[in-house]
Amino acid sequence: MAKIVLETRGLTKRFGSVTPLDGIDMQVEVGEWVAIMGPSGSGKTTMLNILSCLDTPSEGEYILDGVATATLSEKERVTVRREKIGLVFQQFHLVPYLTALENVMLAQYYHSMIDRNDAEEVLTRVGLGHRIGHLPSQLSGGEQQRVCIARALINQPAIILADEPTGNLDEANEGIVLDFFKELHAEGRTIVLVTHNPELATFADRVVRLQHGRIARNA
Structure with missing residues (x-):
């Protein structure tokens, strides 16, 4: 029987009179690749923020690897993000004055395990071994996204959460990034990916599929 690694029960999020998530029940198994789709405003990014412990629900439960996240302190939530989750954003969130290598090593620093060789190795894996000394402004959008993926992978997280990871990329770089996700899936990583791209979802x-903050039951 497959192990459930992510589970939400009646997950609800309110911002004043706005309810972007309304009673979401969802389970994700270890090693499963789940795509979350829906129109703008359907609650996709809010959902991912809660799954990544960047935000908390207003009501309901979020259980991560058997632990009810509501019982965690903020310090414990930070530890969970560092040790279990790799985050990939549409907006790259790279530190502009740090090189590609330093941006990846920064994630190691927060994990208290700095290893330059590991950082170089993961950048080489994403095809940027020759660009490790370049600043984000010296990299293309596709290269910056690959630095983000390297940063997400450096601490060997079991879970990858991605928010529109190909949203700002051209077709060629979209294909490169997609290949990385396929490799991660083949390695047994759990992937939850928010996307508007139906090809990526295939x-x-x-x-x-989310619609008005709820799972579309006819999906």
């Missing part, structure tokens, strides 16, 4: 094991 590679997922399952698609969860």
Whole structure:
């Protein structure tokens, strides 16, 4: 029987009179690739923020690897993000005055395990071994996104959460990034990916469609 690594029960999020998530029940198994789709305003990014412990629900439960996240202190939530989750954003969030290598090593620093060789190795894996000394402004959008993926992978997280990871990329770089996600899936990583791209979603094991903050049952 497959192990459930992410589970939400009645997950609800309110911002004043706005309810972007309304009673979401969802389970994700270890090693599963789930694509979350839906129109703008359907709650996709809010959902990912809660799954990544960047935000908390107003009501309901979020259980991560058997632990009810509501019981965690903020310090414990930070530790969970560092040790279990790799985050990839549409907006790259790279430190502009740090090189590609230093941006990846910064993630190691927060994990208290700095290893230059490991950082170089993961950048080489994403095809940037020759660009490790370049600043983000000296890299193309596709290269910056690959630095983000390297940063997400450096601490060997079991779970990858990605928010529109190909949203700002041209077709060639989109294909490169997609290949990385396919490799990660083949390695047994759990992937939850928010996307508008139906082609990207076809590679997922399952698609969860959100509509008005709820799972579309006819999906």
